[in-house]
Amino acid sequence: MSAQSKVTVRLTPVGRYYAFLVVGIFLAAMVRQVNLLLLLSGLIAAPLFLSWQMARRNIRRLSIRRRVPSRVCAGDLMVVDLELEVSSRRGKAWMVSVSDRIQRDGCSSDSGGESVRVFFPYVDGTGARALAYRGRIARRGCYTLGPIVLATRFPLGLFEARRQVDLRDQIIVCPRLGRLTENWNRRHHFTYDGGSRSERCADRVSGDFYGLRSWQIGDSPRLVHWRSSARHGELLVRQFDRPRQQHLTVLLNLCCRAGQHMNRDAVKNEQDVEKAISFVATVIHDLCRKGGRSLLLGVSAEDITWLGGPASPGFLQRAMDLLTRVEPSEGDHLVTLFAEARRRSPQHADFLLVTTSPLRFRPELSANSGDHAARGETSGKRPGQAGAVARDFRVEVIDVTSGNLENIFEYQTVAGS
Template identity: 35%
Template sequence: MAVRIRICRQGWYYLAVVLLIFAGALFRQVNLLLILSGIIMSPLVLGWLLAWRTVGRLTVRRLPPSQAMAGEPLSVSYVVSNPRKRLGAWAVLCEDSAVRENEPSAAEPLRVLFPHIAARGQCKGVVRGALVRRGIYRFGPLRLSTRFPFGLFEAQRVFAEPQSILVLPRLGRLNPAWTARRRAALAGSHQRAARRGSDGDFFGLREWNRGDGLRRVAWRAAAKRGSPVVRDLEQSHSRDAALLVDLSQPGGPRADSDILVERAVSCAATIAADLCRRGGGTLWLMTTDARFPPLAGATSGILLKDAMERLALVESSPGDRSAALIEQATTFVDADAEIILITTRPWTPDTCGTTLRAGLTKRLLVIDVSSEELRHYFDYQDTLPGIAPR
């Protein structure tokens, strides 16, 4: 893009002094003052020329990570190149912005100053901070500017350079009470002697899920069926789980609704990470966000990646959809899988107008993130929107 030059406030003051001297010399017909006004006019011309030439041929590249985690340190690098053969560049300011999708008014400024960029050289600068809210952030446009050498003019050049970064939910810490709850859930599943898992004797065939290893694919059976199937193996130490994230707001958004939504998503992400780390089972992830269908698969790193990306994008929804969420879970989830409902409000079957099926109450765990009882299972830290300096 072409270089744009504007005169700074100091430049206007300087120009006013020059014009005042020139006008006095002209009306008084003092040749010495005319010569003086011409001499002090030269910094204006020289400042305009050098400011234009400084940024005229500079190029800049942004090097952000592909993903980040909310609240964790984030580094974005900027590389400015100077292709000129002789003239260096001084005091170049690189300005950028990070805008959370659907929130254009909450742009976060990013700035880095390059004191000197040698001719035929390049310089790298790094902005360090932390994006404290999950979601997609879009960078750009980039702007290079300088007021070198006298600060009378500012020359700037704008580069589109659109890029984006996905900020994953912030992970908290599960307390020992959660581990005890999981052990109790496993102890209550003795009625199923042979559980599906990743090690043990042959149990049967089932459909292929994302995250299953290729070594477990039954190729002959898959060729006969025309769809991939895997060998299910016996395991007595795992239990499947369904993670339901209820972000519905039947009474409309509240003053603390954003905080509660972020807290619920963080809790769900932490539980999903714990289940996928332990492995040996199947995880279902369902939310009240109608844009996303249920996500299911064998607990693994691949499934965790998909779950984290899903949770990074879910939003709250108007109305009460918790009943539909539970009904959906009972349709897709195995009959003895544990169901974990994470909600942003006090919840009972009566609040959503549904009647739980027989046996569902025993395997349903409700976690209300608006209650102090949440800390019984989950340690979290609420953050405010924006970029936290590091």
């Protein structure tokens, strides 16, 4: 329930013209000493007093509540519910305008805010009246809703009574989610050939059916597809989808070259940054929805931030909060990020590196990661001391500046946009 605040009453443009008319008639009556004109000015002035009194009384008895979602994704439909109520059971209010303000944290009050107006034609004491406004926020970040301004010009439109209610709510606008294309799905469609020894002992196979292949020594007889084997004249076993690697390290490197905010490439750089963040958010959302693996997320901006844990709704929420607030920096920590990720990741981990820094300027990373500029995917050995066991790893690099993200990721079309 909103708290009471000061009510301000002011003349509307129509009210000012009306007041000038009353003053003119009164002055004419005083100059000419005509009692009939003096009486007429008093009668005309009565609606001014009535309008002032009723507008002020109506707005003082109102209270407002707001219900807002705690988080939405950029571009998704946001619905905000407003409930207006009269404190007195016998009270009534007509023609009430409710103005709400949405502003991104960190922006000045003069710029970066949007106002929304909702109109309540009638409210009485029998219960609250509920209306809602809808909209889409295109830019990720933390937003503040409020304060709310209640206003009415009832009954005659000569005076406007306004009351500001300091009712504020926070909403987190997460990065915009997109869709991973078939190219991405084909590239990351891990096949599970037959069954492992432990699963054969368990007499069950996990995962979704993917296809058939020829029988090999060591395959479980339970995996043989007898009908297809009879049709083709050879033993065929079923294949099931299963991630070959149970750990994925996702690295996001956000940077812009010094002074780029002063030239015409600033818009292109901002688009690359937002698309890189949206792509990483979509990948993590997809992995957390499927589950069954552990994740490590490293984000390089002003500082390098790490998040680790199993693919779950909890990890998804923490990752979305991190990606919502991250901003690019002028420093490039790509090499440091990759080296630290290799140290933190377990053996045989997969790496997905998404960067807004052109890789042609990073020969030291190429020496460590292979020819990712040509293929976008490479493998290598973790460096170690002499005699140590070599640890294989695979790195897939997505250079957003080169445009290779277009083939594997796209934004979903918003209906009605």
